[in-house]
Amino acid sequence: MITPSLEKLRQKIQAENLDAFLVTQMENRRYLSGFSGSSGALLITADRQIILTDSRYYQQVGQEAPEWELAEAGYDWPGYLAENLAGFGLHQAKIGFEAEAVSVAAFNKWREVLTDVTLRETSGLVMALRVSKTADELTAIRKAVALADRAMAHIYQWIQPGMTEKQVAWELEVFMRAQGASALSFETIVAFGPNTALPHATPTDRACQLGDVALIDMGCVVDGYCSDITRTFSLGEPADSRFMEIWRLVFNANAVAAAAISAGTTSLAADAYARDIIKAAGYGDYFGHGLGHGVGLAVHEAPKVSYTSEDAIPVGAVITIEPGVYLPGDFGARLEDMALVTENGLEILTGVPKIDILFR
Template sequence: MSTLHTLQQTLAHQQVDLCFIQNPSTIGYLTGFHSEPHERVFMLILVPNDKPLLVLPALDYELAKESTTGLQFLPHFDSENVWEKLAQTLRPYISQAKKVSIEKNFVTMQTLEHLTRILPTIQFTHDVSSTIEQLKLIKTPEEITLLKEAGKTADLATKIAAQTLQEGITESAVIAEIEYQLKKQNVSKMSFDTMVLSQANAANPHGNPGLNKIHFNEFVLVDLGTMHQGYASDMTRTLFFGDNLSSEQEKIYNIVLEAHHTARDMAKIGMTASELDAIARNIITKYGYGDYFTHRLGHGIGQTVHEFPSIASGNDFVLQENMCFSIEPGIYIPGKIGVRIEDCFYLTPTGAQSFTFSPYSLNWKDYI
């Protein structure tokens, strides 16, 4: 049974008559057709007693037909009023629609206003977001294989980063070399904007790489991910570029490494996300750096780099077999230093299995 059919059955059980899905990632997950529509309307509509309707730019129509089965299509040209066209197409289904669902975690106010205008008798009361999250939560063996392949190119990217380091090179130049070399290896795109952050700039967990020059005997935080056939990777290594490591640098790195490895080794089916977060957080707190671990331990991963669930304090969601998520503890001392170590894992009866296998060494030469 396809994932799309499973969703249709679930919504039928929930007595949902119409469902509007607009997140391109979700549409790709359900149909196998991936597109970035930019400002154009791209929407999957599940209608009663008929094939799902894919509303898409006309320029994507032929590719969508080749990539999918079991859909009906509503292509639109830039010169057309797509909302009026949609209103006409949906007219046969409106009289049957009592309960209508949208993705509340994605739909914009502008889209909702358009839908309300063309479908004035419809109330969008049901949220399909959590249902879709549950569908994406447990990965199939085929999905795990694709995530493993994405992990391989993330490892390669980290190796390229280490090879590129030299005195005085800018963070942006390292990023440019990583992505150039990956393109030569037929890696289509990164899963998010690559981060290469040196020393004090790494103290911002989601800092902005720029023209900061990398100097000898500094930490360089490399956070990156790649896409492989629609599936993402995500990893972080903090490399020491130099040969004169201070005692404080070594101490902070080893605390983060202990937190990462302990959480990794203790992750198991049946524990809660909050319990896993606490394992790493308690270690960092024990050494007096708890106030400098300023984010959750991890997030889900799949077709996008951040998916449900959040591995965070207060989240009592129970971890299940074949769930995929990151473990990424860090210590960030403002204006001074930042260290993070991250891998993504899939959960098995024997524990957490990693998608990435780069070293955990302090010495950047060990990554080459």
């Protein structure tokens, strides 16, 4: 069965006045075909869909994408395509490609060998299809979120003073993989004390002490789909008297935004629901990043939920809500949930509690 998404893409290809389309971005390849290999390209025409890849993946294509043709292209699929243009019915064709996924060096190589076609750059044709999730995609995302919830709940029980950031990050990875994750969504962020003021801190050998702020941002991949969650807490009574003020501010900003966003809300407006609260409290300069982002096959994908975009957030998108305040040299706080966008508001998918003080 050819998926509805592939047929919708064919309509877009036709609307762009293209004869064929190359898909090289990894998540887009998987979304359209089911093929999860790390190398290759999809070649889509009006009546054919072909996977060009190397010998590492010939059997895998048959298993994951049985309704796609396999082109045994070896390690030089552009050269293979150039030699077989006539067989694909693409002599002097107009072929589109994903400009955002192709380096200048790769494009120059394509242009050198594909001299009998016109290469035409496009942007966002497949990503636009991926934004609103199908029922099957939501099932996988819910599994990934549930596993991340269990992992965070485990850390709430397991963490003790004296443990290092690296130890906690490793414990999370072992737990999630043992419970069925195929990978991490991204390199886990575990930060203690002043390191929590770094929004994307890298785990170090710093040990957590009673009174330290701890920030944990993590997620996992289940059935190809990602989760993403952040929790911030003080291990024992906070040493910094400002912690509870900041934590409650971020908690409130998260809750207000989550209650206000629905399908059709612009990214700019969604971001403002949280940002205006933080600004009003005098901490606007300490919330530098956007409110959130889409999550799916990639942990960061469309739609943006940010002051940098005025696009409307569509029904069926899965997004994060993650306001934060970061006081350089002291501490930071971020609280992040994943949510499904519906006509009537957000369905919060993340279930693990937000805890301000974790007593030990």
